[in-house]
Amino acid sequence: MNPLQILQKHFGYSSFRLEQEAIVHAVLAQRDTLVLMPTGGGKSLCYQVPALCFPGLTVVISPLIALMKNQVDALRLNGVHAAFLNSTQSPPEQSAVVDAVRAGTLKLLYLAPESTFLKELPRYNVSLLAIDEAHCISHWGHDFRPDYLNLAQLRTLLPKVPVIALTATADRQTRKDIVDKLSLRDPAMFVSSFNRANIRYTVEPKRQSSERLVEFLRSRRDDSGVIYCMSRSSTEEVAAFLTREGFDALPYHAGLDRTLRSKHQDLFLRDEVKIIVATIAFGMGIDKSNVRFVVHMDLPKSVEGYYQETGRAGRDGLDSEALLFFSYGDVIKIKRLAQVPGNEAQTEIAFRKLEQMAEYGDLRSCRRRFLLQYFDETAPQHCGNCDICLAEHELVDATILSQKVLSAVTRLKGRFGAGYVIDFLRGSQAARIQEFHKKLPTYGIGADVSKDDWHDVIRELIDQGYLAKAEGQYPLLQLTDRSDDVLRRTSTVLLRKSLARPVELESAAVEEATPAYDTSLFQQLKDLRRQLAAADNVPAYIVLSDATLQELASYLPHGREEFSRISGFGQQKLERYADAFGEIITSFCARQGLTSRIHLKTRKPKRKDSTDRDNDTKQQTLELFNKGYSIEAIAATRELSPVTIEGHLAFYVQQRRIPVEALVDVTRLPAIQAAIAQSGGLMLTPIKDILGDAYSYREIRMVVATQSGRS
Numbered sequence: 001m002n003p004l005q006i007l008q009k010h011f012g013y014s015s016f017r018l019e020q021e022a023i024v025h026a027v028l029a030q031r032d033t034l035v036l037m038p039t040g041g042g043k044s045l046c047y048q049v050p051a052l053c054f055p056g057l058t059v060v061i062s063p064l065i066a067l068m069k070n071q072v073d074a075l076r077l078n079g080v081h082a083a084f085l086n087s088t089q090s091p092p093e094q095s096a097v098v099d100a101v102r103a104g105t106l107k108l109l110y111l112a113p114e115s116t117f118l119k120e121l122p123r124y125n126v127s128l129l130a131i132d133e134a135h136c137i138s139h140w141g142h143d144f145r146p147d148y149l150n151l152a153q154l155r156t157l158l159p160k161v162p163v164i165a166l167t168a169t170a171d172r173q174t175r176k177d178i179v180d181k182l183s184l185r186d187p188a189m190f191v192s193s194f195n196r197a198n199i200r201y202t203v204e205p206k207r208q209s210s211e212r213l214v215e216f217l218r219s220r221r222d223d224s225g226v227i228y229c230m231s232r233s234s235t236e237e238v239a240a241f242l243t244r245e246g247f248d249a250l251p252y253h254a255g256l257d258r259t260l261r262s263k264h265q266d267l268f269l270r271d272e273v274k275i276i277v278a279t280i281a282f283g284m285g286i287d288k289s290n291v292r293f294v295v296h297m298d299l300p301k302s303v304e305g306y307y308q309e310t311g312r313a314g315r316d317g318l319d320s321e322a323l324l325f326f327s328y329g330d331v332i333k334i335k336r337l338a339q340v341p342g343n344e345a346q347t348e349i350a351f352r353k354l355e356q357m358a359e360y361g362d363l364r365s366c367r368r369r370f371l372l373q374y375f376d377e378t379a380p381q382h383c384g385n386c387d388i389c390l391a392e393h394e395l396v397d398a399t400i401l402s403q404k405v406l407s408a409v410t411r412l413k414g415r416f417g418a419g420y421v422i423d424f425l426r427g428s429q430a431a432r433i434q435e436f437h438k439k440l441p442t443y444g445i446g447a448d449v450s451k452d453d454w455h456d457v458i459r460e461l462i463d464q465g466y467l468a469k470a471e472g473q474y475p476l477l478q479l480t481d482r483s484d485d486v487l488r489r490t491s492t493v494l495l496r497k498s499l500a501r502p503v504e505l506e507s508a509a510v511e512e513a514t515p516a517y518d519t520s521l522f523q524q525l526k527d528l529r530r531q532l533a534a535a536d537n538v539p540a541y542i543v544l545s546d547a548t549l550q551e552l553a554s555y556l557p558h559g560r561e562e563f564s565r566i567s568g569f570g571q572q573k574l575e576r577y578a579d580a581f582g583e584i585i586t587s588f589c590a591r592q593g594l595t596s597r598i599h600l601k602t603r604k605p606k607r608k609d610s611t612d613r614d615n616d617t618k619q620q621t622l623e624l625f626n627k628g629y630s631i632e633a634i635a636a637t638r639e640l641s642p643v644t645i646e647g648h649l650a651f652y653v654q655q656r657r658i659p660v661e662a663l664v665d666v667t668r669l670p671a672i673q674a675a676i677a678q679s680g681g682l683m684l685t686p687i688k689d690i691l692g693d694a695y696s697y698r699e700i701r702m703v704v705a706t707q708s709g710r711s
Helices: 003-011 020-028 045-053 065-077 091-103 116-123 146-157 172-181 209-218 232-244 258-269 303-310 328-338 344-362 367-374 399-411 418-425 435-439 451-463 483-487 519-536 546-555 559-563 571-592 617-626 631-638 642-654 666-679 684-694 697-708
Strands: 033-036 057-061 082-085 108-111 126-131 163-167 188-191 199-205 224-229 249-252 275-279 291-296 320-326 392-397 467-469 477-479 494-499
Touching: 003 020, 003 045, 003 571, 020 033, 020 045, 020 188, 020 642, 033 172, 045 057, 045 126, 045 163, 065 082, 065 108, 065 571, 082 091, 116 146, 146 172, 163 172, 188 642, 199 367, 209 232, 209 291, 209 320, 224 232, 232 249, 232 275, 249 258, 258 275, 291 303, 303 344, 303 367, 320 344, 328 344, 328 418, 344 367, 344 451, 399 418, 399 451, 399 467, 399 477, 399 483, 418 451, 451 467, 451 494, 519 546, 519 571, 559 571, 617 631, 617 642, 631 642, 642 697, 666 684, 666 697, 684 697
Parallel strands: 033 163, 033 188, 057 108, 057 126, 082 108, 126 163, 199 320, 224 275, 224 291, 249 275, 291 320
Antiparallel strands: 392 494, 467 477
């Protein structure tokens, strides 16, 4: 079967998302591949589909031992032979897995990076190595794990096996580190958009955060969510507080007994407990598609960490929320913990990342734009789905207030942070206010303004460039080139004043408008899913996602043919679950006098024939190529990766619509053709091994296309 057929049969999807298809083809061509794709973007399919195409075993390296069982359970429910091998298993269980590897009956094997079984892999027919959470190998990453450095030996142990490295978060330096430390050879690089359009980002002041948290949760009692805290004791306190308030909440942190910790996670994954309260530092992995909200009670240490943690919401693509309670006091607190003794460079990196996170908390402009720009992705000024963009503002003249702040910073000679400056403006009698400062003329000139309002004014002034924060352990307020214009009264300062009007969350864009569904039917379907999950001893979301249940409740399919048009119903799940869910739907329709609405569901377009010149993405590439655009220029113009464009052009080379000489120097053709003949096949890596570094994968791929196109 080809990759698309496998996707449909085993996973129930009729088309690939984002750049999944191009990634799959790069892996099938045996190219080393680096994939950056947001959480929920479908990274796992990028190696699971090729695993079912390759003849041998795919080995997946994952740091999240606790989640391996769930990943394997999900694959088995989809009819895939998969297993994990780790320290949670008994000796007989481990022996059974090893026997299956020896017998060649497994397609995927999940291992931890510290597994001793890695050294045994050369004995077996390994077709692919997948390194999940690849950022863990980088000292520059936010979640460095020393065990990942041992993975470099895999290139020596399995020199001809292609490697796919995957991560949801990695800046440029971390990406380079991944390539270098895993010894990836001329890797195909895929960087998907980091935009999680279905997540609404909100930041609120940390004052009265407990009361605000309860308000937030009251309207979400039926939803699953994760609440992150800075310390173990905080997770215990918040979980206990929420329990007293009538919510189902349990703590989860590294200090809990292992058995209890596993029990809490299992209850959460199975929807028997709605809320898990976890430590930020522990970095618990959440492979649960129906998490509807993520709340941070404390400030994360980095933007990467925050992005990854918030990305655990809405993996099924449905509307979800990320709420952060922000206080600059957290920055000072975390800085004390972030210092790396004897390593100034690492300390500076930690401080810089923390300051960037604090900048996010202080924003007065689009939060999504900030996140996307952090990961080197362009973004519009307004996203329409964060608290800043959803709030309406009017501008007010705040020149006098601004002058008071700037005068105070001037009198204090730029040696103090925002907290001290505000206390100074308000005429505080706190012991920390130095006596000679109380004699300055600006002391107490802002006593009529609250601390919170002064914080807002200072944040706005920083955002507009009238003030700056010095980098380092203590962010001191300092004047800028624009400050003089305000102090000399030659410039008017306009600051935003929020209008307190609730704004409805706009749904993220979806491929098709779905009809409304009956909530009581949706609940019946969820109840059945819970029963089936209990019978199969798996979490409910592994049976079917919330998104799939919503489709069922919206389109009311009758019979297996109609069920096959619902996303998430592959062959195995059709046979296993369609009849049970069908009984509930047909019964509901009979009571309500309804019929199937499957005709309202737009069929996803079938793959076009190679001669179809209408709206074909390959055709768009061909047209640009014929106009003289280079591969890199086409990729930039179409916002696709160069490897994707190579695939389009290789298709036309194979179809004899582009001469190979247009893409490969004619003098280099004989050597490549000879290497193809010598390798005895059309796999790129063996051919590249023969040719060496003098020839690129791009050239080889185009010449191979001429061979594979022969009848």
